[in-house]
Amino acid sequence: MKKILVTGGLGFIGSHTVVELQNTGFDVIIIDNLSNSKMEVLDNIEQITSKKAAFFNIDLRNKKEVKHFFNTNTIDGIIHFAASKAVGESVEKPLDYYENNIGTLVYILQEMRDHKIDHFIFSSSCTVYGQAAELPITEKSPVKPAISPYGNTKQIGEEIIRDTCKVHNMNAIALRYFNPIGAHDSIKIGELPLGVPQNLIPYITQTAAGIREQLSVFGNDYDTPDGTAIRDYIHVVDLAKAHTAALQRLLSNENKEKFEYFNVGTGKGSSVLEIINAFEHANNLKLNYKITTRREGDVTAAYADTNKVANELNWKTEKTLEEALKSAWEWQKSLI
Ligand code: UD1
Numbered sequence: 001m002k003k004i005l006v007t008g009g010l011g012f013i014g015s016h017t018v019v020e021l022q023n024t025g026f027d028v029i030i031i032d033n034l035s036n037s038k039m040e041v042l043d044n045i046e047q048i049t050s051k052k053a054a055f056f057n058i059d060l061r062n063k064k065e066v067k068h069f070f071n072t073n074t075i076d077g078i079i080h081f082a083a084s085k086a087v088g089e090s091v092e093k094p095l096d097y098y099e100n101n102i103g104t105l106v107y108i109l110q111e112m113r114d115h116k117i118d119h120f121i122f123s124s125s126c127t128v129y130g131q132a133a134e135l136p137i138t139e140k141s142p143v144k145p146a147i148s149p150y151g152n153t154k155q156i157g158e159e160i161i162r163d164t165c166k167v168h169n170m171n172a173i174a175l176r177y178f179n180p181i182g183a184h185d186s187i188k189i190g191e192l193p194l195g196v197p198q199n200l201i202p203y204i205t206q207t208a209a210g211i212r213e214q215l216s217v218f219g220n221d222y223d224t225p226d227g228t229a230i231r232d233y234i235h236v237v238d239l240a241k242a243h244t245a246a247l248q249r250l251l252s253n254e255n256k257e258k259f260e261y262f263n264v265g266t267g268k269g270s271s272v273l274e275i276i277n278a279f280e281h282a283n284n285l286k287l288n289y290k291i292t293t294r295r296e297g298d299v300t301a302a303y304a305d306t307n308k309v310a311n312e313l314n315w316k317t318e319k320t321l322e323e324a325l326k327s328a329w330e331w332q333k334s335l336i
Contacts (some may be wrong), residue, residue, distance in 0.1 A: 265304025
């Protein structure tokens with residue numbers, strides 16, 4: 001049984017990926033510092049899969065602990081989720097973001113080099129494309145200068161991995177996520193935003209639950225059919241499965257280059273108003289919302305061209321937007 005280290009394995013995408021890995025037959029070890037996750041997620045994962053993942057509460061900035069971990073554990077591959085992800089906060093605290101997202105990446109890659117661990121999956125983001133000139137966004141679309149330190153950490157992270165794969169015995173895949181939403185069918189794991197949610201779906205579900213009074217729609221003067229911004233919302237379980245597919249590609253040496261990257265989205269764009277309508281319809285309720293001004297740094301439209309990921313990873317989405325929005329609401333209700 002291959003042993004896979006999942007950093008940030010108690011987080012939103014991490015926890016769903018641990019479930020898929022265990023269901024596929026991998027032995028999972030989780031490292032998480034609980035900075036944006038809860039310990040009970042570990043038990044909830046076990047309830048879903050009936051498998052126990054080994055867990056280490058390690059802050060990856062602690063080089064000594066990281067070293068000790070790798071000296072005492074044998075690992076076949078790594079999926080690296082652990083990182084900070086709040087765009088606004090990254091503008092306020094750039095050095096924290098570079099330390100936490102870049103410093104820790106370097107430590108892990110050094111350990112991979114020293115312990116001859118060959119397979120690495122990196123959480124990247126469609127944010128690397130900025131506002132792409134052409135839609136849907138293919139992997140050939142150029143990487144644009146990042147607007148935020150957070151976005152920059154994803155770009156720099158990819159470059160560090162690319163340079164490392166060139167000279168060390170290492171193969172890596174970066175997955176450029178579009179907008180992950182929803183929760184596991186069991187409603188035992190889902191998104192746990194810290195404080196006031198910045199992302200659309202948790203803000204919607206908290207508004208529906210009465211935790212937030214009103215949802216603000218950030219701008220209806222975009223150059224889109226209804227004036228609101230368009231994104232590609234992907235069910236988190238589908239996204240998790242893209243990680244197992246990427247890992248299996250590396251483990252079976254099917255990768256064509258030492259460093260590869262894939263867009264992971266549904267290929268379909270939805271506007272904010274379309275999402276609101278779909279959420280209301282899927283869950284048979286009404287949302288209190290108002291139109292406000294644009295949020296700084298937001299692009300007009302982003303959705304994935306999924307040809308590369310479909311052809312190379314043999315992966316495609318299985319779940320619908322409606323399923324994602326239903327599960328997001330069921331998850332929110334389960335938290336009350
Ligand atoms: C955001 C980040 C992106 C990050 C991703 C992680 C910004 C600018 N971008 O993507 O870098 O990788 O989260 O999940 O923060 N919206 C509202 N009202 C709200 C919240 C959002 O109208 O209360 C709108 C936004 O303007 C946007 C859409 O909903 O058009 C989606 O927003 P969000 O969920 O924050 O995702 P992104 O901005 O695409």
